[in-house]
Amino acid sequence: MLDLVSSKTTPVFSLVAFAVIHSLTASLPFKRMVMKAAGPRAEKLYLPAYSLVAVLTVLPLAYQLYKNPGRILYKIPSPWRWLMVGGQVIAGILAPMAFWNAPHRFKIRSQLSGPQASEEGSLKIKGIYRWVRDPFLLSGLVVMLLTPFMTVNLLIVYLLTTVYLFLGSLHWETRLVAQFGDEYREYQKKVHRIIPELKGSVKNPGDKASE
Template identity: 80%
Template sequence: MELIASKITAVFSLVAFAFIHSLTASLPFKRLVMRVAGPGAEKLYLPAYSLVAGLTILPLVYQIYKNPGRVLYKIPSPWRWLMVGGQLIAGMLAPIAFMDAPHRFKVRSQLAGPQASEADSLKIRGVYRWVRDPFLLSGLVMVWLTPVMTVNLLVVYILTTIYFYLGSLHWETRLLAQFDDEYREYQKRVHRIIPGLRGSVKESDQSSVNI
């Protein structure tokens, strides 16, 4: 009974995090914040969003730490350290992806859609030349390269993977609304998750995707 309760608590913590995370990432919520707080809120939105995401994930982390559940497997060395190394590399991918395309996160441009200024056009560069959603790739690698897997962790990871995927669909919908045909052409050239599976956008090819 205690094992079932621990799973329910962990799932509830994940659902609560997903709800808050999705709400604060939605365009209606951003539109409301901009209307209430004014244009100056744009500079503070991303730091505040990241802080809220970090704080709301803490209950889930605590639940997993307190009740990890039965161990399913432990990867021995040296393979364990290769997996941890992969997680570290994946962890560095997210901030690199942000630096490669900061214009994608401007609230003003997201709300303006294709009517945004030319300065806020798609601008494919860096990791986005090989993968459309480096954040999804980074999250999946960090989750599934965990060298020690428990029952509760597996349940959370499966649900997290589903949430990551649904979040990626939402992300693409928002990018289509923001960049319109530019992004549709980009989708034809670059795969969303697996780097290089569909192709890549080279510097010499950027004109063909309206960059």
């Protein structure tokens, strides 16, 4: 009985630990501290370091699920399994695209300074952001939904992860509103958070938009 409880609580504890560390390192107070300690170098080093920490802190969770997957709920047979894996790979590409299409959203100085009137500080909607507001949330949900097998412990972790991702998306957008002001509020009215726009894409004010 104790082993059964432990097999479920250990992955949850690993997920909570990851969430705490991930949220702390993404917080503005932590970024202010980093900027004060590292100076201008923080702009170039923070995102790679943040990504590395995220990977390292999620490894214990992956190990726990590997060692204690729990009872198998289902397995998708071939060839559907490989179609699902292909969908996961495509969804996984969304995250690096999101960084590539909007690097200014992740600059620490911009996040700390608030709305700016200059063109350099504008929202600059392009790439994946023309179709969906939060490609990270979309990517995570698609990867989880297209997992070709499911166990009890993995399902528990996925449900908790979904809640964490959604709450994180809400918090992230409050930061983007603080960073870009009314420009981002108008963008929220035109583009869905998760469901991609199918009829067209939203562009920058100077472009010809197809909305």
